[in-house]
Each structure stands twice: as C-alpha cells, then as structure tokens.
Amino acid sequence: MHIVHVSAELAKVAKVGGLADMVYGLAKELVHLQADVEVILPKYACLDTSHLKKFHADKQKVLSKTGKNSVFENTIWSGILDGIKITFIEPHHPLLPFDREEIYGFADDVLRFSLFSRTVLDYLCQRGKKVDVLHVHDWQTALIPVLYTHLFKSKDFCVGKTVLTLHNLDYQGKYSKKEFPLEGLENSSCLEDAHQPDLVNLLQGGIIAADIVTTVSPNYKKEIQTPEGGCGLHLLLQEHSSKLHGILNGIDPHFWNPKEDPFLIYPYETSQVTSLKEIGKVLHAKEHNKRHLYSLLNLQFSDKPLVAAITRLVPQKGPDLLIHAIRRTLSQGGQFILLGSCPIPELKTVFEKLRLEFEKDPNVRVILEHDEPLAHLLFAAAELLIIPSIFEPCGLTQMIAMRYGTIPIARLSGGLADTVFDVETSTRPLADRNGFTFDYPDAAGVNWALDRALSYPKEQKDKWHSLLLHAMQKDFTWKNPAREYLKLYAL
Ligand code: ADP
Secondary structure, eight states, X not given: OEEEEEXXXXXXXXXXXXXXXXXXXXXXXXXXXXXXXXXXXXXXXXXXXXXXXXXXXXXXXXXXXXXXXXXXXXXXXXXXXXXXXXXXXXXXXXXXXXXXXXXXXXXTHHHHHHHHHHHHHHHHHHHOOOEEEEEEEXXXXXXXXXXXXXXXXXXXXXXXXXXXXXXXXXXXXXXXXXXXXXXXXXXXXXXXXXXXXXXXXXXXXXXXXXXXXXXXXXXXXXXTTSTTTSTTOHHHHHHTGGGEEEOXXXXXXXXXXXXXXXXXXXXXXXXXXXXXXXXXXXXXXXXXXXXXXXXXXXXXXXXXXXXXXXXXXXXXXXXXXXXXXXXXXXXTTOEEEEEEEOOSHHHHHHHHHHHHHTTTOTTEEEEOSOOHXXXXXXXXXXXXXXXXXSOOSSOSHHHHHHHTTOEEEEESOHHHHHHOOBTTTOOSOGGGOOBXXXXXXXXXXXXXXXXXXXXXXXXXXXXXXXXXXXXXXXXXXXXXXXXXXXXXXXX
C-alpha cells in the first residue's frame, strides 16, 4: 500500500506545533508496520536538513500550473528522515512562496499553500506511480482532495482514497474569492464559504471532497459537531458524520524518551517502572535535571513543586489562565516556568511585560521562545504541567509530560478529556487516573485543580507516587493509533 502524506509541517525538519509531531510519529510507525510511506513537504528556506540522509535535488524539473497560461517549474528534492522517505517541492514561482524566514504568518499564506497543493498533484500525476492513500492535513493541504475530485480524477492518475485529518478547526484557510485562482474549480461550490460567500474556505472544501475525514481525538470528533466546537462548520460535519473518525494521536516514544533524551543531563527510565519501589529513582533523576535547568536559567534550586507550561501563546491555549496560574502557583508556594512561543504580536507584548515583571523573581521564569532542548529539560524537571486550553483538539504536551513523570493539570476539552483523568473526581478505575482536571476555563477552575495538584507532592506522598506510576505506565505511543489508521485506509 503506497501511502502519501502531504503536510505543511514535519517534526525535526519543519515544526511549528503538534501537526509536525503527528505526521512524523504516524509516518514512522507506518514504516515500522512495513507500509510504503512517503511524506511531501514544501522546501522551506528555513528547513532543518541536519537529520536528513541522502538529501538531494532531482535533475528533472516538474512543471505546474497556476493561472490560465502560467506554467512554472519546480525542483523536487528527496531525503530520508529516520527511515521515512521525504519529498520536498521547491516552486520557482514569482511569489517565492517558501523562500521565507518562517513557515507561516504571511498575508498570502492561503495562496502559498494552494500553490503547493496544486503542485503536489501535478508532481504525483507526472510521476505516475499509483497512490493508494493520499492523506492530507489541515487547511494548508485541504485543497488537494478538491483538486483531485474536480480536476485530476478524470486524468490518467488514480488515487485509491483521500483522507483529511482535522488537527485544528479554528484555522480554515479563508481567502477572498475574487483573488483566489479558481481555474478549473469554478463549478465546485464546495469551496465557497457557507457563511461568507465572497470567501473561499479550503478546509470546508476538503471536508466535502475527502473520502475520509479524521480528527486527532475521539472527543474532538464529538465537539466539532456542536455549535460551540464546530467553528461554523458543525452542520457540515454533522452532514458528513458517516465518514468522520476520531483517532487519538500518539507521541514518538524515541524522540520523547527520558532514558535516551540527549537534552537531559540525567536520563532516566519511566516506561519500565512497574512498582512504587522504583519511583525513588525517577524522583532522584528528575531532581538532577531540575538542578541543571535551574543553573541554566539562573534560578536558585528549591524543593518547591515546579509547574511548567510549554505552549504556543495563542487564544486557544488560555493565555489569561496561564497568567493567572503563574500568580496562583506563587501564592500557593510553588514555582513556575513558562516556555511559550508568541506568534501574535499583541499577546507577545502582554507576555513580554510579564517576563519583565518576573525577571528577578526567584520562583518564576517566563521564556518567550520556541526552544526544543529547553522543552525536553523542562518536561523532565517539572513536577506538574498545566494546560488550561479553551479548546484542544488532541494536545501532546500532557502525554509527553506523563512519559517524563510529570503530572498534567488539564482543562477537560478535546483530547485532554480523552487522556487525563482526575485522581479524585474521575469515575474511571484508580489505575487510569493520572492527573488533575477542571471543567470551566476560568480562574476558579484553575484554582480548583492547581491548588490540589500543588499539595500532592508533599502532603499526599503515597497518592502522589501512585499517580506518577499510573501516568508513566500509560501507553501513548503510535502503535495502536497507526493500526487504526491502517484499518481506515483499507476500508
Ligand atoms: P499545538 O499543536 O496546538 O501547538 P500540541 O500540544 O498538540 O499543541 O503540540 C505542541 C508541541 O509543540 C509539543 O511537542 C510541545 O513540546 C511543542 N512546543 C510548544 N511550545 C513550545 C516552545 N515554546 N518551545 C518548544 N517546544 C514547544
């Protein structure tokens, strides 16, 4: 079975968030299951090629079409990333769509990725190899099922099945219809935004045109079919519910492995820990990593519980609640480290102020960067990780945290509700309970979960150790999800 993933992100080479981790983790596990997998990405100028093997450009250029008579050349690059075959497309187009410093954040993002989507199909069509599954992700590549259905299916090019995964419905790829190159798609009404007919909506088109639509957690599949969670697409999703499937993301157990993590000063085993007697070793290792982290950040070591947040600082992630959580943690005698990337200038200003406010505080650090090594060390050093998301399609940080023996405090939303079960209030068996949760995304909700969580490491030691054991034993690898995807591909 030849499976082609088309994505805007891939961990290790071009990452902004969880999309990158998902495509990497799923593709790697599918390779492990002997599937013939390929990932196609834009060739960004900011690509990290250091992990790629056999990275090279093909001699032959591929031609692609944008406007009526406008044809442009593309260089096709290939490489191998941890056993996964990767194809990169470099369009020589006047827009210079990927010759930029960042992956996203430009006024013409919708045009850039539409161009890429078109080129992917031109490339696959010219290459001629049969594609059994064409799996696209989010709005950036959602145009592909639309283009395939309306333009390419009639050509001599056959795709067995198109699959669209919804990682985040909040981003839909909307653009002025007048300025969008619709050549060949003029009669495909699926792209016309249901609420604003003067706009195209790429995600909406993809949902209608794809054979299968998946969400990144079972609970998110339910939420997006409600007016509160559907971001305007709930009626469409209800209409297409028979092709909608919710599969929980996994995490890559090699990349996120405290035993072999190159960014930790003191690696440690968690997945093989089976008894409470072994918890001491984990706590010992975590303390060493915490001491190292504190020396890097110029913080004085203390045995106060450390709460971490590792996140993009965008409205979805509850930025006000994060700020509240910092202050509450301090008032309850804990410490806090926020590692947050700031793609939105207004929020950056708010958090920059916060960073300065706490610059000299011995119990807080606010670090406004995307820093992979620091994220790993922080996962290992912290006792708790807070995720007060307003909505969270899947969420990876709660799973990563548990793998590092760090207990999540999570708002019950999307995939967080599928993976974090409150130690006191959950109705699940004791062995499944692995964190602290709250329902309402407000200050009282945060206080309720955070206060209890902060009291556990010292005041409820036995329960704390059991909690750690349950969290570390949970299997969040790609083993089961990849099998579920294979079953869907074979439907
Ligand atoms: P999203 O995809 O919405 O950003 P997820 O929880 O699904 O959220 O995935 C976030 C991923 O990005 C995790 O691997 C997390 O460790 C990483 N990450 C988020 N913010 C940062 C940061 N500031 N520095 C380093 N890694 C980060």
